[in-house]
Amino acid sequence: MPLPALRAGEVRPTDGSRAHVVSRAYQHDLNGSGLERGAVQVEVDAVHLHFGGVVAIEEVSLEVRQGDIHAIIGPNGAGKTSLLNCMSGLYRPQRGAIRLHRGDGDPVDLTTTRPSRSARLGVARSFQNIELFRHMTVLENLLLGRHVHMRHRLAASLAWFGPARRQEIEHRDLVEEVIDLLEIPALRKLPVGALAYGLQKRVELGRALCMQPAVLLLDEPMAGMNAEEKEDMARFVLDVNELAGVTTVLIEHDMGVVMDVSHQVSVLDFGRCLVTGEPDVVRSDERVIKAYLGAGSEPMGAGT
Amino acid sequence: MATATGVYHSTYTADLALRHTRSEHARLAIVAIALVILPFLATPYWLTVVNQIGIAAIGAIGLNILVGYTGQISLGQGGFLAVGAYTSGLLVGDLGLPFPLAMVGAVLMTALVGAFFGLPALRLKGLYLAIATLAAQFVIIWVVRNWDVVTGGTAALAVPAGELFGWTVRGDFTWYWIITGCAAVAALAATNLFRTGLGRAFVAIRDQDIAAEVIGVDPLRHKVLAFAISSGFVGLAGALTAHYRLIVTWERFTLEVSILYLAMIIVGGLGSVAGSIYGAAFMILLPAWIQQLGQSVGGTFPALSRNLPAVQQAAFGLVIILFLVFEPRGLARIWQRMKDYIRLWPFRY
Incomplete structure (x- = not known):
């Protein structure tokens, strides 16, 4: 008998037994996508990006489905971050399109929207080198993740009057939920600049989550972390994906993590997309082994 | 609780x-x-000083919104003060508006001018922006000096004393209440601004402008808005000067004034409303103290009292250097540390 489809908040145990609802009850839906699980959400279509004579991305096409953790791997300089920058509107590719499907109306081409507009469409991201607002507290950083969902009126702000005050309280509710999810309640009022590296990465993930993103772009969320921090971060990425159903595009170098958590893996090399597929398929692909994994890397999943 | x-x-x-x-x-x-x-x-002399501090505090809060909170350097402060002062003065003098209405007009006008001169901020950052805002300073003063028909050119513009319901508003004592009230409202408004999303967006632009853009803060809109809000406060300070002193001359709004205001917020504390007030008080009191010092020791050191202006200038420079080296976060930070110390006293931690 086929197992019933999962709803948001449900997780299927690995032993194949019945699905059970995870104890954490979300008051807020962190997923900003209106699509069905499994529908194509981001369509990268023959994107080509070059800086002067240097080709960063060459005719890359791939599809990210709603609800997936889609890993992008590849050697340094392969164009992973450039591709993410194209998705969030920081780079303008010379050719190609990145279509974001939203469930209602036509897809939007992310290559021609400004970053602040992409954010409104539900594209959230974290950066490889943490880009937090260092002088603000964790709470303020997370509240800034709510910026696109707030209404900003000058007069009300200056007077701390009605709507301005009310919405601060209203949005605090969701922010507190993210704080709980990421297990950082004690850090709430600390300035971000004073936090340890691993915690800053966590706050950056939190800021993106507060946007209730349709797509979450994570650029090496586990770089430079020790095993324990990595484990935590992997757990959060999985939580966000499984409990909230947020589509995640993940750049990561740790093959153990990538193969464990992702549903789909795309391999970039010299700006080209070598292959996209499930972890097991990618792992045994000749071209991938040659370009990135290296021969004789049999004990996969051990991590580095 | x-x-x-x-x-x-x-x-x-x-x-x-x-x-x-x-x-x-x-x-x-x-x-x-x-x-x-x-x-x-207070004696009449000190009342004048306090009134000056009140006006400077409003201007400093305005500048701090732009420089301290939004991270956009401006050297156009003097020019914006001039816009506020002349607009308000002319609205009362030429159009006969009641002075509170004229002050509102001055705030709006200065905000508009500020937003216009803030447009370079869309492309320029840091030092380049500072130079671009220097243009505001010089262009505005040039306009004031050459638009004789309206501003009276290089001659002083006499502002009729403010009248309200047949009551003439004049004198240090009366103006003390108006200025202090305006300063209190300005301080509260600025504080409120930075505990709402709009103010946070400004700080986000200062701290990390690319990340701010990626989370949905439109940098164009917010930078221009920051210039407008900041200039609005500065316009209020300018308008108060005009009605308080009853005379407006371009010499009060030179580049030196812009730098004085920058000094206020550096000494007081960048990105702090309270700091703006401390800084304004400090930079207005400093010359007054030095003058008193010169008078009291003038008999013993005649050279000092003879060179008083030079001593004031030197002290001004020295103070800025000392603050930048020893407490870049200004008086606000010093006060904070004192409070922390007192709270824990007599324990070390």
Whole structure:
């Protein structure tokens, strides 16, 4: 008998037994996508990006489905971050399109929207080198993740009057939920600049989550972390994906993590997309082994 | 809720309050009472000084919104003060508006001019922006000096004394209440701004402009808005100067004034409303102190009293250097450290 489809908040145990609802009850839906699980959400279509004579991305096409953790791997300089920058509107590719499907109306081409507009469409991201607002507290950083969902009126702000005050309280509710999810309640009022590296990465993930993103772009969320921090971060990425159903595009170098958590893996090399597929398929692909994994890397999943 | 063992909030509303503990409320009450008693005790000279501080505080808060909070350097402060002063003065003098209305007009006008001269901020950052705003300073003063028909050119513009319901508003004592009231409202408004999303967006642009853009803060809109809001405050300060002094001349709004205001917020504390007030008080009091010092020791050191202006300038420079080296976060930070020390005294931690 086929197992019933999962709803948001449900997780299927690995032993194949019945699905059970995870104890954490979300008051807020962190997923900003209106699509069905499994529908194509981001369509990268023959994107080509070059800086002067240097080709960063060459005719890359791939599809990210709603609800997936889609890993992008590849050697340094392969164009992973450039591709993410194209998705969030920081780079303008010379050719190609990145279509974001939203469930209602036509897809939007992310290559021609400004970053602040992409954010409104539900594209959230974290950066490889943490880009937090260092002088603000964790709470303020997370509240800034709510910026696109707030209404900003000058007069009300200056007077701390009605709507301005009310919405601060209203949005605090969701922010507190993210704080709980990421297990950082004690850090709430600390300035971000004073936090340890691993915690800053966590706050950056939190800021993106507060946007209730349709797509979450994570650029090496586990770089430079020790095993324990990595484990935590992997757990959060999985939580966000499984409990909230947020589509995640993940750049990561740790093959153990990538193969464990992702549903789909795309391999970039010299700006080209070598292959996209499930972890097991990618792992045994000749071209991938040659370009990135290296021969004789049999004990996969051990991590580095 | 504040108890003997700490501050515990059970609602977000309580957490968002500006003051939490009893001693914080008490401090505010003491300051308020002191401000009410002050004009009755102060000599006419000191009352003028206090009024100057009040006006400077409003201007400094405005500049701090732009420089300290949004991270956009501006050297156009003097020019924006001039816009506020001339607009308000002319609205009363030429159009005969009541002066509170003229002041509102001046705020809006300066905000508009500020937004216009803030447009370069869309492309320029840091030092380049500073130079671009220098243009505001020179262009505005040039216009003031050459648009004789309206501004009276290089001659002084006489502003009729403010009238309200047939009552003439003049004198240091009366203006003390108006200026202090305006300063209090300005301080509160700026504080409110930075506990709402709009103000946070400004700080986000200062701290990390690319990340701000990626989370949905439109940098164009917010930078221009920051210039407009900041200039609005500065326009209010300019308008108050015009009606308080009853005379407006371009010489009061030179580049030196712009730099004086920058010094105020550096000494007071960048990105701090309270710091803007401390800085304004400090930079207005400093020359007054030095003058008094010169008078009291003038008999013993005649050279000092003869070179008083030079000594004032040197002290001005020295103070800025000392603050930049030893306490870049200014008087606000020093005050914060003192409070922390007192709170824990006599324990080390």
